[in-house]
Amino acid sequence: MTVQADVDLDLIVADIETLVTCESPSDDLDAVARSAEVVAALGERLLGAAPERIIIDGRTHLRWRFGTPQVLVLGHHDTVWPLGSLQSLPFRIDDGVLRGPGCFDMKTGVVMALHAVAALPDRTGVSILITGDEELGSPSSRQLIEQEAIGCAAVFVLEASADGGAVKIARKGVSLYRVHVTGRAAHAGLEPERGINAAVEAAHLLLAIALLGDPEAGTSVTPTLVRAGSTTNTVPAAAEFAVDVRVRTGAEQDRVDAALRAIPATLPGASVRVEGGANRRPLERESSARLFAQAVAITERRDLPPLQGVAVGGASDGNFTAALGVPTLDGLGAVGGGAHADDEHVVVAMIPERTLLLQELISLALAGGRA
Template identity: 60%
Template structure:
């Protein structure tokens, strides 16, 4: 498993670099073919490379991704290593160890009939080119198991918030900041009003969060800004709250004369409701008990994954079945090595139980 993990980590796969993602897909295909006995379909959508294995009539969908948030060259600062039972390297936790566990789990099964494996190449960018593939596969299956990394302490992810992304542009009018600022319409000041209005959409200590993130305005220090923008990340636990935020974003109006607003974006991932994972989590608990893997814990998380899409089309979905470790997207990203075969065994047992009609 460590050899496979090293192979995948050393092939960097920054989401925005289509050539790097294509090269990574080739390596993933080779590793997967060695364990599954056959190569995948290679699906290129708008330049992004995805992989799919199908065995018989699919009943269980295994979802994973091979792209990462790490720019090419990150290995120089964050090299692959295994020290004191901890593996490190770009993308090791999110989610290349999950891919390794998936392949080893399926290799241990007596038959793969009824299994579909979909490995996407743009999950970290919102799955724009793979969403249709995910939803089509999920509609045909009885269950979806997502190999995203686990939550703290190895907890499975039984619910996820829905994700919406927006870009609000403010259009104003430039003028000389010293000679005649009154002849301009300050897009930066208007942006400040809008940022405060957007931030106020969050529930105080509640599940809905609406967060202004990337922002900018102006072209020079002595010019009234004619253009400004803010990116917004919104998370909601259910569809009603997600739709309410969307309505409030679209109802924003300018405060300053001479300024105009332009909103782009909207809901990206639907919420993954706890009900979609309840039966699968219960089945996973039974499997873990049978295998002596100890009690399982399930948690709701704010981050989105491709599991939001499978759950969104009505396919029962259980997430967080991948690596145990921490530090996703951060310099301390790592995987606890001794947990890899345990999680692989849990996945194998869960797939086998579903195919046997136990859940």
């Protein structure tokens, strides 16, 4: 299959502006629905086909399928930016740098994906899935993503690149917990000895749970939001806190889970209940190794800048597909920086070569990995 080398940068930039100027905060169902319609119209213009509109729990996801899926191109059109962000952070291009809320994470990647697939002479075997709730942890789209990935030879995730344009060859897994402590209330001045202080019990647990981290293994176990008590003169009868766990390997994720659930209460009469668990399994290097090697070979053959691969702490929908055993390469989207921050930006000059790289990777995967 011959891949089209020419990329119409002006058209891509115009399409990015169209998406960026349609704000789409994840928690606003109407905004996400409006954004989905903008993405759908753009994709229909480029691909000559309307997407399926898949609405789950009020959230709109889009899917284009060309035959039986062999390659999944994955992205999301929701952002973290609230409505009105364009007033203080308008879309603009200064000195070759494109700015605007959501441009880097990841509306540029969505546009690149649609243009890359549109440039293929034969799209048979390609599925494009653009979800609308990734920034919330993909609560309604996870099953859809997993179902679409099963049976594919490759998944290409258009999340933004790491520093310097590096692709993401590994991502930490995430586990999220809420620990509930039950004690017994009593008057803090008259008879505190009759109470069982849930706040004190929580303090013991917080210290013990924090020690489950292993910096050398890349494992962080971080207690976060803490709540306890009802009034200042009452022994707290209840307390709760959240725990954020990040791991490089599935074995570490399982170790921390078992250890956290086994930590006993310290105060007599106190009880502990743990909710939650793995949100995303790690995207380990083995999942991306073959696709990354192909990407490096493409950049060398096309005389593109050398491509680096890095492991990152944040998770993405690529974690879901990698956990299924489907080869997954992430961070193929925009080159720039400032995700979720006021300095969010995209380097315009890098858009054509990244779009070309994606075209080549899809083509190679459709050909069974044979150049």
